[in-house]
Amino acid sequence: MGFLRKDEALQVARRLLESSTADETEIVIGSTAERFVRFADTGPTQSADRERHIVAVRARVRSQDGWQEARATCDGLGDEQTTGALSRAVALARVAPPNPDLAELEGSAEVDASSGLVDEQTVEHGFEAKAAWIKQALAACATADLSPAGLAATSCTSNTCVNSAGRSVHDARTRAAFSLTASAPGLAGGAGFGDAVARRVSELGVSAAIDRAVGKAIANRSPVAVPADEYTVLLEPNAVSSILLFAAYQGFGAQDVHEESSFLCGRIGERCFPELLCVDDDAGNDVYPGTPFDGEGAPKQRVELIRRGVLTGPVTDADWARKLGTTNTGHALCKPNTTGPKPTNLVVHPGDSSQAEMIAAIQRGLLITQFHYTNLIDPKDLTLTGMTRNGTFLIENGEIVGAVKNLRFTESLMNAFGRVGAIGKQREIAGALFDGEVVAPAMRIDGFRFTSTTDF
Numbered sequence: 001m002g003f004l005r006k007d008e009a010l011q012v013a014r015r016l017l018e019s020s021t022a023d024e025t026e027i028v029i030g031s032t033a034e035r036f037v038r039f040a041d042t043g044p045t046q047s048a049d050r051e052r053h054i055v056a057v058r059a060r061v062r063s064q065d066g067w068q069e070a071r072a073t074c075d076g077l078g079d080e081q082t083t084g085a086l087s088r089a090v091a092l093a094r095v096a097p098p099n100p101d102l103a104e105l106e107g108s109a110e111v112d113a114s115s116g117l118v119d120e121q122t123v124e125h126g127f128e129a130k131a132a133w134i135k136q137a138l139a140a141c142a143t144a145d146l147s148p149a150g151l152a153a154t155s156c157t158s159n160t161c162v163n164s165a166g167r168s169v170h171d172a173r174t175r176a177a178f179s180l181t182a183s184a185p186g187l188a189g190g191a192g193f194g195d196a197v198a199r200r201v202s203e204l205g206v207s208a209a210i211d212r213a214v215g216k217a218i219a220n221r222s223p224v225a226v227p228a229d230e231y232t233v234l235l236e237p238n239a240v241s242s243i244l245l246f247a248a249y250q251g252f253g254a255q256d257v258h259e260e261s262s263f264l265c266g267r268i269g270e271r272c273f274p275e276l277l278c279v280d281d282d283a284g285n286d287v288y289p290g291t292p293f294d295g296e297g298a299p300k301q302r303v304e305l306i307r308r309g310v311l312t313g314p315v316t317d318a319d320w321a322r323k324l325g326t327t328n329t330g331h332a333l334c335k336p337n338t339t340g341p342k343p344t345n346l347v348v349h350p351g352d353s354s355q356a357e358m359i360a361a362i363q364r365g366l367l368i369t370q371f372h373y374t375n376l377i378d379p380k381d382l383t384l385t386g387m388t389r390n391g392t393f394l395i396e397n398g399e400i401v402g403a404v405k406n407l408r409f410t411e412s413l414m415n416a417f418g419r420v421g422a423i424g425k426q427r428e429i430a431g432a433l434f435d436g437e438v439v440a441p442a443m444r445i446d447g448f449r450f451t452s453t454t455d456f
Contacts, residue, residue: 002033002051003031003032003033003051003156003157003158003172004029004031004053004077004158004160005158005172006158006160006170006172009029009031009158009160009170010160010162010168010170012027012029012055012077012082013027013029013160013162013168014162015082016055016057016082016083016086017162017163017164019083019086020057020059020086020090020164021090022059022060022061022089022090022093022164023060023061023062024059024060024062024067024104024105024163024164024165025057025058025059025060025086025089025163025164026057026058026060026105026161026162026163026164026167026296026297026335027055027056027057027058027160027161027162027163028055028056028058028159028160028161028295028297028334029053029054029055029056029158029159029160029161030053030054030056030157030158030159031051031052031053031054031157031158031159031160032051032052032053032155032156032157032158033050033051033052033123033155033156034048034049034050034051034153034154034155034156035047035048035049035125035126035127035130035153035154035155036048036130036151036152036153036154036155037127037130037131037134037151037152037153038149038150038151039134039137039138039148039149039150039151039152040147040148040149041138041141041147041148041149043134043138044131044134047127049127052075053075053076053077054073054074054075055073055074055076055077055081055082055085056071056072056073056085056334057071057072057073057082057085057086057088057089058070058071058089058334058335058336059071059072059086059089059090059092059093060093060102060105061090061093061094061096063098065098065100066098066099066100066101066102067098067099067102068093068094068095068096068097068098068099069093069096069099069102069335069336070089070092070093070096070336071089071092071334071335071336072085072086072088072089072092073085101319101323102319103318103319103322104165105163105164105165105167105296106163106165106167106296106298106318107163107165107166107167108166108167108168109167109169109293109297109298109299110299111169111171111292111293111297111299111300112284112292112299117172117173117174117199117289118156118172118173118174119174119199119200119201119202121200121201121202122154122156122174122175122176122199122200122201123154123156123174125154125176125201129201130152130154133152133178133206134150134152136206136207136210137150137180137210137213140182140210140211140214141180141182141214144182144214144217144218145184145185146182146183146184146185146192146214146217146218147182147183147184147185148180148181148182148183149180149181149183150178150179150180150181151177151178151179152177152178153175153176153177153178154174154175154176154177154201155174155175156172156173156174156175157172157173157175158170158171158172159171159172159291159293161293161295161296161297162297163296163297167296167297168297169293169297171291171292171293173199173289173290173291174199174200174201175197175198175199176197176198176199176200176201176203176204177195177196177197177198177204177431178195178196178204178206178209179193179194179195179196179209180193180194180195180209180210180213180214181193181213181390182213182214182216182217183217184217184221187456189220189221189222189223190217190220190221190222190223190390190391190392190403190405190456191216191217191220191389191390191391192212192213192214192215192216192217192218192219192220192369192390192391193212193213193216193238193369193370193389193390193391194208194209194210194211194212194213194214194216195209195238195431196208196209196429197288197429197430197431197437198429199288199289216369216390216391217391219391219393219400219402219403220391220392220393220403221403222402222403223392223402223403223404223405223406223456224394224402224403224404224405225404225405225453225455226366226394226404226405226407226453227453228407228408228450228451228452228453229450230447230448230449230450231364231365231366231447231448231450232362232363232364232365232366232395232421232444232445232446232447232448233365233366233367233368233444233445233448234355234358234359234362234365234366234367234368234395234442234443234444235368235442235443235444235445236367236368236369236370236442237424237427237428237430237438237440237441237442238369238370238371238428238430238431238432239368239369239370239371240348240430240438240440240441240442240443241430241431241432241436241437241438241440242370242371242374242386242432242433242434243371243374243384243386243413243416244279244346244348244438244440245346245432245434245436245438246374246376246382246384246413247263247305247382247413248281248342248343248344248346248436249342250262250263250376250379250382251263251264251379251382252264252281252305252314252315252342252343253314253315253331253339253340253341253342253343254314254315254316254317254320254321254323254324254340254341255320255339255340255341256314256340256379257314258320258323258340260380261379261380262314262379262380263311263379263380263381263382263413263414264311264313264314265380267311268311268312268313269310269311269312269313270310270311271308271309271310272309272310272311272414272417272418273306273309273417273418273420274309274418274420274421275308275309276308276309276351276420276422276423277306277308277309277348277417277420277423278304278306278307278308278309278348278349279304279305279306279346279347279348279349280302280303280304280305280346280347280349281300281302281303281305281315281331281343281344281345281346281347282302282303282345282347283300283302283344283345284300284302285345285347285439287347287427287429287439288345288429288437288439289345290344290345293330294317294330294331294332294333294341295317295332295333295334295335295337296317296318296332296335298317298318298328298330298332299330300329300330300331300345301327301328301329301330303315303329303331303343305343305346314341315329315331315341315342315343316328316329316331316341317329317330317331317332317333317335317340317341318332319332319335320340320341329341331343331344344436346438346439346440347438347439348423348427348438348439348440348441349423350423350424350425350426350427350441351422351423351424351425351441352423352425353422353423353424353425353444354424354425354426355424355426355442357422358422358424358442358444359395359398359399359400360398360399361398361421361422361444362395362398362444363396363397363398364394364395364396364397365394365395366388366392366393366394366395366404366407366448367391367392367393367395367400368388368392369388369389369390369391369392370388370389370390370391370433371386371387371388371389371409371432371433372386372387372388372389372390372433373386373387374386374387374432374433377410378412381412381413381414381415382412382413382414383410383411383412383413384409384410384411384412384413385408385409385410385411385451386408386409387406387407387408387409387454388406388407388409389406389433391403392404392405392406392407405453405454405455405456406454406456407450407452407453407454408450408451408452408453408454409448409449409450409451410449410450410451411448411449416445416447416448417445419445419446419447419448420443420444420445421444421445421446422443422444423441423442423443423444424441424442424443425441426441426442427439427440427441428440428441
């Protein structure tokens, strides 16, 4: 796969810096090479072996009223493409309104190296090896009279940030992923889901993901309706991830707080949740480490977002740290942008409960595999609405007694997380049905509100 290695990326960036006529210039390069196969009951339905290189140029022009800046991007590494992006960025900066709040670009920064996270076995993992995964999934589904649909993928992404003030950072890391949704033929029944994500293909639990999806689908063949109500729920890691990612997108950033569109407003320093709930943003975590610098090349700091139930404050970037008179936590997205800093490596601390123990403690409730079509209603209380999906099961007297039809929830996460009763001791790299992944355990939450039913 053809992602940019360090020397190649730095050569592209430095060539553009040397050509720039702006007073300050920043080059950010995101380079990804991936191989993937989508599959269904007939076998592979789509495959690709592709690479993509996005070059973003931020140009800044000094004026007596402040810095004028603009960003332009291109998709590709050709001279015409990259120099065109540079020319556009400079031209746009010269006509941009001056911003007196901007400071000069920051220079050199110390960041952790990628620490061997470019796994060559993952880089070289080909279609024949992925076909073996798919063959295993299809065989398991055929044996259980189920229809499969899924994705097998490997990739390597490198990120580079170089600026005219002397900053020069680079990181690269691999990713392997497999997912399977097993459904009853003709959708005459429920479905089951299982997935696995890892930095190294050798660590990917493909067999476990297949077993989970098929097992849930078998148990979900004849779901029954239950009324919309408040239930104690056991959210599996994928469900936890899908709701917690909204907190990252919609509230944990300094700009969100400043604009009073965050659930942190008026709550920083308060104990809003049980002490067992702790959430960090930590690119250096040892389960699923991320890029160690942000969109401006600043080192990412570990930030305690929820410390023993207490909301501790937002993440920042260079601009917001200066405005607030606080530390730059290294959470900038590519600049300039309209959203401000965001956490991108959420990690939930493990608890001390096994899944069996959490189920045994529920008198009447629901086990939730996934949430789907989740949307934000109110950012100040993090009120979300969405649907259960791919395996919802009734728990009675501490045992799973059967599958139920999907339900719609409408719930404030501020209220729901305040009712966390137990957290699992096993964590997974859990994605959602949109962009992003969280290192998350299962959670038991009391009084989770479901507002309507479905026929499926």
